[in-house]
Amino acid sequence: AQSVTQLGSHVSVSEGALVLLRCNYSSSVPPYLFWYVQYPNQGLQLLLKYTTGATLVKGINGFEAEFKKSETSFHLTKPSAHMSDAAEYFCAVSDRGNQFYFGTGTSLTVIP
Amino acid sequence: EAGVAQSPRYKIIEKRQSVAFWCNPISGHATLYWYQQILGQGPKLLIQFQNNGVVDDSQLPKDRFSAERLKGVDSTLKIQPAKLEDSAVYLCASSSWTGGSLGYTFGSGTRLTVV
Numbered sequence: 001a002q003s004v005t006q007l008g009s010h011v012s013v014s015e016g017a018l019v020l021l022r023c024n025y026s027s028s029v030p031p032y033l034f035w036y037v038q039y040p041n042q043g044l045q046l047l048l049k050y051t052t053g054a055t056l057v058k059g060i061n062g063f064e065a066e067f068k069k070s071e072t073s074f075h076l077t078k079p080s081a082h083m084s085d086a087a088e089y090f091c092a093v094s095d096r097g098n099q100f101y102f103g104t105g106t107s108l109t110v111i112p
Numbered sequence: 113e114a115g116v117a118q119s120p121r122y123k124i125i126e127k128r129q130s131v132a133f134w135c136n137p138i139s140g141h142a143t144l145y146w147y148q149q150i151l152g153q154g155p156k157l158l159i160q161f162q163n164n165g166v167v168d169d170s171q172l173p174k175d176r177f178s179a180e181r182l183k184g185v186d187s188t189l190k191i192q193p194a195k196l197e198d199s200a201v202y203l204c205a206s207s208s209w210t211g212g213s214l215g216y217t218f219g220s221g222t223r224l225t226v227v
Contacts, residue, residue, distance in 0.1 A: 009152070032214065043203060043218040044155070045117075051214065071174065090154050098143060099168070100216070102154030 002027045002093045006103035014111045019063075019078040021106045023091035026072065032094040033074040035065055038105075039087045047089075050074065061085070086110045114138065116219035118204050124225045130192035133222045137185070137206030141217075143167075144181055146189050147203040149221070155203055161187060196205045 007022040025031060032051050036044040048059025055067040061084075065076045074091060091103040117136040126132050126219040137144050142163050147155035158177065160167040163184040172179070176195070192197055201221040208215045 004154070025174060036218075041121075041223070043220040043222075044205075045218075046216070049214070087222055092154070098145075100155070102156070104154050106150065 001097050001101055001103040002031065004091050004093050004101055006089075006091050006101035006106050008106055009104065010107045010109070012109040012111055013081045014110050016080050019081045019085065019108065020088050021076040021077065021091075021108065023065075023074045023103060024072055025074060025091070025093045027093055027095065029095050032096055033037060033065075033067060034092040034094070034100070035059065035063070035074075036090045036102075037087050038090065044090065047076070057091070081110045083109075083110050083112065114207050116204055116215065116217050118202075118219035118222055120223075122223050124227060125194055127226050129194040129225060130190065131194055132191075133189045133202050133204075133224075135187045135189070135204030135219060136201055137187075137204070138217055141206035141208050141215075142184070143207040144187050145205045145207075145216075146187070147205065149201040149203055150197075151200070158189070158202075160181055191224075194224075196226050198227055199224055199226045 005024045012026045034049045035047040048057045050057045050067045058064045063078045089106045092100040119134050128194045144161045146158040149155040158172045159169040161181045164181050179189045201223050203221045204219040205216050
């Protein structure tokens with residue numbers, strides 16, 4: 001079975017500061033891992049994904065995430081937060097099939 | 113290419129009324145999904161279609177929810193009668209035959225408020 005835990009439902013950072021959003025997963029098979037962003041009243045937009053190969057994955061808007069199998073983690077980072085990064089972020093795992101299992105989301109606030 | 117289209121964007125109904133949502137997937141995408149996203153939670157899969165057949169509807173509350181994809185293209189999700197706890201955003205997504213979770217595209221969703 002697959003599941004995702006996102007630590008911290010709300011994260012606040014100052015503009016220009018490091019963004020760190022935590023995600024731990026559980027999967028009975030080698031997983032595919034994803035981060036999605038959702039802006040108010042919009043659908044989900046893919047930030048980045050891990051399938052196989054390099055464990056450090058770079059995505060859009062300067063975000064990256066590192067797959068750590070030993071820690072069953074896939075934390076999302078960005079070196080310098082921008083006001084436009086304020087949104088809801090969802091980590092998701094797939095069993096390499098068709099279905100996603102989403103975390104409960106982390107709301108990111110960027111303080112000017 | 114055009115994205116996944118959903119309508120309406122917003123809907124407010126009274127409890128015990130019925131409501132329907134429409135989704136038009138990306139052209140050529142064989143797989144279509146409906147997700148329910150309750151405020152403060154991640155999206156939860158309600159039903160998955162492969163062409164016009166149901167692949168997984170294990171989490172669909174069948175006593176009040178129904179969905180169809182008659183011609184293997186667009187899809188309708190219906191709730192009858194609605195309950196207060198059905199207030200949520202209903203997201204439609206589609207994927208190509210071989211894309212699976214790697215080829216998902218989500219629509220903008222329909223926000224349902226039941227009062």
